[in-house]
Amino acid sequence: MSTIALKIDVDTYRGTLEGVPSLMAVLESAGARATFLFSLGPDHTGRAIKRVLRRGFLGKVRRTSVASHYGLRTLLYGVVLPGPRIGRRCEAVLREVAARGFEVGVHTWDHVKWQDGVARASAPWTRRQLWLAREEFVRIFGRAPESHGAAGWQVNRFVPQLEAEAGFRTPPTRAASAHSFRSWTVARSPLPQLPTTLADAR
Numbered sequence: 001m002s003t004i005a006l007k008i009d010v011d012t013y014r015g016t017l018e019g020v021p022s023l024m025a026v027l028e029s030a031g032a033r034a035t036f037l038f039s040l041g042p043d044h045t046g047r048a049i050k051r052v053l054r055r056g057f058l059g060k061v062r063r064t065s066v067a068s069h070y071g072l073r074t075l076l077y078g079v080v081l082p083g084p085r086i087g088r089r090c091e092a093v094l095r096e097v098a099a100r101g102f103e104v105g106v107h108t109w110d111h112v113k114w115q116d117g118v119a120r121a122s123a124p125w126t127r128r129q130l131w132l133a134r135e136e137f138v139r140i141f142g143r144a145p146e147s148h149g150a151a152g153w154q155v156n157r158f159v160p161q162l163e164a165e166a167g168f169r170t171p172p173t174r175a176a177s178a179h180s181f182r183s184w185t186v187a188r189s190p191l192p193q194l195p196t197t198l199a200d201a202r
Contacts, residue, residue, distance in 0.1 A: 006034035009149055011111045013043040013083075014074050016090040024100060036097050037149040040087035040136040041109035044078030048112050078112065087136040094140050105147030106168075109133040115152030123158040130159075134166050146170060 008023060010016050020036065027034055077083040087094070098104045108114045109132040118126060130148070137145040146169045150159065 006032065007149060008034050008036050009107050009151075010036060010038050011107070011151070012039070012045055012074050013077070013086050013089060016086050016093055020093055020097060024097065024102065027102075028100070033102060035103040035105060035147060037105045037107035037147065038086070038094060038137075039107045039109070039111045039151070040133050040140075042078070042083035042085055043074065044083040044110055044112045045074050046077045046079035046081075046083075048116075049075075049079065087140055091140055098141060103147065104137075104141065104145075105149065106130075106133045106137050106145045107149055108151035109136070111151045114150070115154050118150070118154050118156050118159070121156055121158075123162075126156060126158045127162055130162050130166055 006027075008020075010020060016038065023034075073081065094104070109129050114129055118129070121129075134145060144167045146167070148163055148166075148168045
């Protein structure tokens with residue numbers, strides 16, 4: 001029998017507050033475990049609207065009901081409505097995940113900011129985003145995180161070394177594809193890289 005590892009990327013405030021408890025119940029009913037990676041800063045999902053100019057984005061919108069997938073309120077966060085701080089607003093849910101025996105780790109601080117900005121970002125910018133998420137994780141769980149899964153599977157050449165400096169041990173950071181492991185990632189990462197192949201959950 002094959003064994004698979006389940007990684008659940010939690011991107012939004014609504015996904016944390018409503019989706020995570022439901023997923024835990026489903027997993028527990030099946031006797032399954034999973035790693036939950038959390039976005040811990042502000043939910044600025046609405047700012048992703050600028051992606052409408054990217055090739056392929058409208059096709060994705062046509063294939064899925066964006067409003068029902070995210071919820072209208074989520075699509076207004078960071079644009080019309082202030083983005084709620086996920087870590088602070090959902091502390092009880094996050095701690096419950098760990099208390100029920102699931103592995104927990106860091107996804108990101110600000111999902112949209114990381115996904116849209118990290119590829120062209122400097123080392124100081126990248127460090128700050130990682131450390132904001134790390135410090136919030138420590139505040140919530142009382143210990144340092146060991147896992148990091150980059151938002152949108154987006155990284156730059158500084159990420160592998162900064163992950164090591166932050167104390168991460170098993171970063172399931174990259175999407176599995178022909179170009180998953182660029183030469184700079186393989187050469188500079190002191191940590192094992194665990195490619196993932198399934199779409200992330202919102």
